[in-house]
Amino acid sequence: MVPAAIEVLTAAAAKCGFVLEFRHFDWSCQTYLKTGKMMPDDGLDRLRDHDAVFLGAVGFPGVPDHISLWGLLLPIRREFEQYVNLRPVRLLPGIASPLRDKAPGDIDFWVVRENSEGEYSQIGGRTGTGENEIVVQQAIFTRRGTDRILRYAFDFARRSGRRHVTSATKSNGLYHSMPFWDERFAAIGAEYPDVAADQYHVDILAARFVISPERFNVVVGSNLFGDILSDLGPGITGTIAVAPSANLNPERRFPSMFEPVHGSAPDIAGQGIANPIGQIWSGAMMLEHLGEDEAAALVMRALEASLIAPDIEKTPDLGGNGTTAGFAEAIRTKLLG
Amino acid sequence: MVPAAIEVLTAAAAKCGFVLEFRHFDWSCQTYLKTGKMMPDDGLDRLRDHDAVFLGAVGFPGVPDHISLWGLLLPIRREFEQYVNLRPVRLLPGIASPLRDKAPGDIDFWVVRENSEGEYSQIGGRTGTGENEIVVQQAIFTRRGTDRILRYAFDFARRSGRRHVTSATKSNGLYHSMPFWDERFAAIGAEYPDVAADQYHVDILAARFVISPERFNVVVGSNLFGDILSDLGPGITGTIAVAPSANLNPERRFPSMFEPVHGSAPDIAGQGIANPIGQIWSGAMMLEHLGEDEAAALVMRALEASLIAPDIEKTPDLGGNGTTAGFAEAIRTKLLG
Ligand SMILES: CC(C)[C@H](C(=O)O)[C@@H](O)C(=O)O
Numbered sequence: 049m050v051p052a053a054i055e056v057l058t059a060a061a062a063k064c065g066f067v068l069e070f071r072h073f074d075w076s077c078q079t080y081l082k083t084g085k086m087m088p089d090d091g092l093d094r095l096r097d098h099d100a101v102f103l104g105a106v107g108f109p110g111v112p113d114h115i116s117l118w119g120l121l122l123p124i125r126r127e128f129e130q131y132v133n134l135r136p137v138r139l140l141p142g143i144a145s146p147l148r149d150k151a152p153g154d155i156d157f158w159v160v161r162e163n164s165e166g167e168y169s170q171i172g173g174r175t176g177t178g179e180n181e182i183v184v185q186q187a188i189f190t191r192r193g194t195d196r197i198l199r200y201a202f203d204f205a206r207r208s209g210r211r212h213v214t215s216a217t218k219s220n221g222l223y224h225s226m227p228f229w230d231e232r233f234a235a236i237g238a239e240y241p242d243v244a245a246d247q248y249h250v251d252i253l254a255a256r257f258v259i260s261p262e263r264f265n266v267v268v269g270s271n272l273f274g275d276i277l278s279d280l281g282p283g284i285t286g287t288i289a290v291a292p293s294a295n296l297n298p299e300r301r302f303p304s305m306f307e308p309v310h311g312s313a314p315d316i317a318g319q320g321i322a323n324p325i326g327q328i329w330s331g332a333m334m335l336e337h338l339g340e341d342e343a344a345a346l347v348m349r350a351l352e353a354s355l356i357a358p359d360i361e362k363t364p365d366l367g368g369n370g371t372t373a374g375f376a377e378a379i380r381t382k383l384l385g
Numbered sequence: 386m387v388p389a390a391i392e393v394l395t396a397a398a399a400k401c402g403f404v405l406e407f408r409h410f411d412w413s414c415q416t417y418l419k420t421g422k423m424m425p426d427d428g429l430d431r432l433r434d435h436d437a438v439f440l441g442a443v444g445f446p447g448v449p450d451h452i453s454l455w456g457l458l459l460p461i462r463r464e465f466e467q468y469v470n471l472r473p474v475r476l477l478p479g480i481a482s483p484l485r486d487k488a489p490g491d492i493d494f495w496v497v498r499e500n501s502e503g504e505y506s507q508i509g510g511r512t513g514t515g516e517n518e519i520v521v522q523q524a525i526f527t528r529r530g531t532d533r534i535l536r537y538a539f540d541f542a543r544r545s546g547r548r549h550v551t552s553a554t555k556s557n558g559l560y561h562s563m564p565f566w567d568e569r570f571a572a573i574g575a576e577y578p579d580v581a582a583d584q585y586h587v588d589i590l591a592a593r594f595v596i597s598p599e600r601f602n603v604v605v606g607s608n609l610f611g612d613i614l615s616d617l618g619p620g621i622t623g624t625i626a627v628a629p630s631a632n633l634n635p636e637r638r639f640p641s642m643f644e645p646v647h648g649s650a651p652d653i654a655g656q657g658i659a660n661p662i663g664q665i666w667s668g669a670m671m672l673e674h675l676g677e678d679e680a681a682a683l684v685m686r687a688l689e690a691s692l693i694a695p696d697i698e699k700t701p702d703l704g705g706n707g708t709t710a711g712f713a714e715a716i717r718t719k720l721l722g
Pocket residue numbers: 220221251454612646
């Protein structure tokens with residue numbers, strides 16, 4: 049999928065008169081099976097001087113997920129302080145929502161997910177054996193980490209003209225972390241009197257994504273809650289195979305990373321029929337991050353036009369018979385045409 | 386809502402020739418505002434000798450949720466080892482699903498939620514001040530607690546003839562707790578060769594509730610994941626205001642507790658227009674738990690018939706102009722008729 053998406057991005061760059069230079073690193077579960085490591089010891093250093101990382105979906109049967117992800121994706125997010133995971137929840141033309149009576153425009157919001165701390169932590173462990181075993185998993189919320197993601201959400205809401213931030217909480221059940229989160233949400237929100245703020249417990253919030261998605265503009269959540277909500281979002285827009293994500297270091301001290309939301313889909317791996325749109329849309333977010341707004345807009349227009357073009361063969365997940373390469377090539381042609 | 390539901394249950398009991406004896410305890414956020422306690426110090430002891438607890442929705446503006454819930458609901462669940470939270474996800478006749486093209490029968494599964502440990506823990510706290518503050522929230526999974534909920538799920542699947550259990554996990558992100566959960570799911574599942582087992586990460590599972598709810602029979606999850614999924618379930622069936630839950634001590638050493646899934650809806654509190662169905666349906670689950678299957682079935686039939694009866698005025702959430710008392714009375718009349 050990555051090579052197919054690169055073709056599209058390269059075409060957009062050419063049309064806008066700049067050059068994208070890619071360096072390829074073959075770090076994957078296959079690498080792990082051969083070397084015992086997802087990436088070389090100096091992997092993070094090798095990435096450090098790039099402007100952005102364009103990542104494909106990670107995962108392979110036989111490699112436990114917590115190995116493949118804590119060996120590649122999660123260290124990159126952390127080392128490069130990509131503390132924002134930004135994901136659009138947008139109903140695209142040509143893709144049917146599983147929700148009744150929704151048309152493009154009805155569902156159009158953003159999930160801003162904390163991406164560097166919180167529930168995803170390696171602190172904890174097991175003690176006791178057999179019947180007596182106990183497992184502890186710690187979630188760590190720092191004031192710095194919490195404030196910066198909340199501030200990003202409010203800034204983003206202000207910048208994008210969508211002046212409404214909704215916080216995902218669970219302060220009625222999670223005794224320490226979420227009351228703290230609520231406190232900080234109230235404190236940071238007070239700095240943005242021009243942005244409306246409200247909050248829901250994550251359980252009812254998930255239900256509201258289904259019942260009244262129109263009411264959301266920017267939804268901010270912890271690492272785990274943001275993860276769940278930003279898969280549920282593509283669920284309600286029918287775009288699980290299509291949704292993109294940006295792992296951002298907003299200060300640009302380190303490279304940001306762009307990847308599709310979907311997993312590596314081992315059931316169809318190697319068949320060449322996976323939908324390339326998540327990867328391409330992620331590429332458009334990358335172009336925007338690099339300051340190439342015009343190229344990003346070109347890609348998005350070509351992508352949306354291709355989704356409703358009757359003569360373009362789509363991949364099987366969209367009901368077509370097309371291949372990854374064929375569908376991406378059609379998008380590229382549309383972009384150039 | 387509780388008094389209205391009790392009328393219906395009492396009528397069912399009378400029709401089946403037994404008597405339900407209720408003792409009323411006025412423990413609530415109002416009690417807290419007066420006494421500083423949600424329930425008296427010997428509250429749990431006063432409940433201990435009953436066959437079941439029939440609880441209304443808890444919560445009130447001005448009382449922080451983590452106070453009201455850790456002072457009443459959560460201690461009851463724990464002290465009485467109500468380690469199973471059982472919730473139907475069922476599309477009822479007369480209630481529209483927000484999902485396209487779904488009819489009663491299409492969505493009909495159960496969420497089995499761990500209800501006594503896991504992510505809901507008071508262990509943890511804050512350290513550091515100001516900019517340096519750090520908050521730790523621990524999740525504690527015991528082998529005993531994990532095994533018993535998984536075993537309940539498989540037993541339930543076998544008993545109900547729905548021989549398919551799906552586990553909610555997040556072992557790709559939560560480093561210690563969820564790989565352990567997966568291990569135990571595999572181990573317990575091996576004891577039930579006649580029950581199919583599969584698992585999904587909770588993010589994609591949430592999306593699948595929306596995309597393909599038909600495929601689920603019994604979904605088992607940790608305290609937090611079960612909480613989210615068992616609100617999302619009522620979300621996809623349009624029954625947020627209607628869904629029931631059972632907090633079960635399967636060994637019957639302690640009373641089990643029955644309560645609606647919805648919260649106390651402070652926006653309409655005191656207006657007498659809240660939908661009583663969640664409370665009544667919870668009552669039906671209570672009757673079943675007490676061994677009164679016939680009475681439970683009577684209640685459910687009356688309830689379902691009332692939902693599609695054109696001459697019965699429903700509450701505003703269902704598009705009617707009825708009151709809590711009026712709607713409950715109509716169900717009672719239908720039951721007796
Ligand atoms: C009120 C809250 C603590 C509770 C929970 O999360 O357990 C509720 O959401 C529920 O599902 O019963």
